[in-house]
Each structure stands twice: as structure tokens, then as C-alpha cells.
Amino acid sequence: MSRRDARARAVELMDRVRIPGAAQRVRDYPHQFSGGMRQRIMIAMALALEPALIIADEPTTALDVTVQAQVMDLLAELRREYRMGLILITHDLGVVADVADRIAVMYAGRIVESAPVHDLYKAPAHPYTRGLLDSVPRLDQKGQQLYAIKGLPPNLTRIPSGCSFHPRCPLARDVCRTDEPPLHAVSGSRRSACHFWRECLDG
Numbered sequence: 001m002s003r004r005d006a007r008a009r010a011v012e013l014m015d016r017v018r019i020p021g022a023a024q025r026v027r028d029y030p031h032q033f034s035g036g037m038r039q040r041i042m043i044a045m046a047l048a049l050e051p052a053l054i055i056a057d058e059p060t061t062a063l064d065v066t067v068q069a070q071v072m073d074l075l076a077e078l079r080r081e082y083r084m085g086l087i088l089i090t091h092d093l094g095v096v097a098d099v100a101d102r103i104a105v106m107y108a109g110r111i112v113e114s115a116p117v118h119d120l121y122k123a124p125a126h127p128y129t130r131g132l133l134d135s136v137p138r139l140d141q142k143g144q145q146l147y148a149i150k151g152l153p154p155n156l157t158r159i160p161s162g163c164s165f166h167p168r169c170p171l172a173r174d175v176c177r178t179d180e181p182p183l184h185a186v187s188g189s190r191r192s193a194c195h196f197w198r199e200c201l202d203g
């Protein structure tokens, strides 16, 4: 590809991710763009390879809420348009609700729950997922203390025996300290690595 063609392609991709004045800005340096624009340019660079799948690791970290929503809308739109897969890695369950079809929740390096997005939000089948959802600030709880899962994530070189979440789990019992729970089939394609997933599901 000639330099002229490469530049035209870069302008086209910058346009596609809605960088205003792409033709004038194509030679700008990263520090001349805002955080949101830099994120869009990263997405444009990924699109240049015409991927079948994009893995976006914390794509909205350090962006304000409005720009977060714009970046997520853009990713969802591009996913549909390019018919590609999208794996989002995030610690923020609020960010993925409108974009993801499925969620896999990981704890200590292992998937502890996976489910279609609406099922998981409606009724989590693992205490860690429930704790994460309860930790999301809500407008109807204004003035109240925010919920936090007790304790700290484990040291990955010394993962607790049995269920790795047991030192922090409000439902933990003796069996949780000794027996690692397998991924139980909850329903359809839904899975939970909790001995007491039924109890968790019932709230």
C-alpha cells in the first residue's frame, strides 16, 4: 500500500469512528487528542486489520460517563456493521449491560458464573456476582452507604482451598472450605461454580 493509500485509509477509519476533521487531524500526535478520541483511534487501528473478533480490555477506563457511553455505543454499532465478535473485559458491570449478549464472571482466574446477560442481572446464581451487582451505585440509594464485598481479592500464588471465594462469601459453609465447586448447569447455557447456587438464585 502506498503512503497516499495508507493515509486515505487512516482518514477513512478515523471518520468511521467519528473523529471530527479526520483529514486535517490524521498527522496529529496522541497528546493532541482527548482520552475518548484516543480510545476511538485504538478501535480504528483494530478495524484496519478487518478482524473477526475484537478483544477490548477495559475500553472505558478513565473516561467520563458520557464518553464511556459513546465508546460503548460505537463498539456495539461496529460489531453489528462488521459482523464481528466482541469480547469486553471490564470490572464495571454497568458498562456491559446494554452491549453484551453473555457475561462470564471471573474470580481468582476462574469463571465462576456465565449466563445470558439479562438472566445474570435479574437473578445472579453466584454470591460473587451478587456482590458485584450490589456494589454498583444506584440513584435510588442516594445518601446510603455503598455496599462493598468484604475482604480483599486473594493472592494468586496462594489461592484459598475449596471455593476460592469462601473467605469473603456470606453463604460459605464447611464444604466450601474443602471442596472446589464444579461449574453446575443452572439452566440452558447458564452455569455457576457455587455449591449453593439455588440458594443464591432465590436471593
Ligand code: SF4
Binding pocket: 126, 127, 128, 163, 164, 165, 166, 167, 169, 170, 171, 172, 173, 176, 181, 193, 194, 195, 196, 197
Ligand atoms: S461455593 Fe460456598 S463459598 Fe463458594 S460461592 Fe458458593 S456458597 Fe460461597
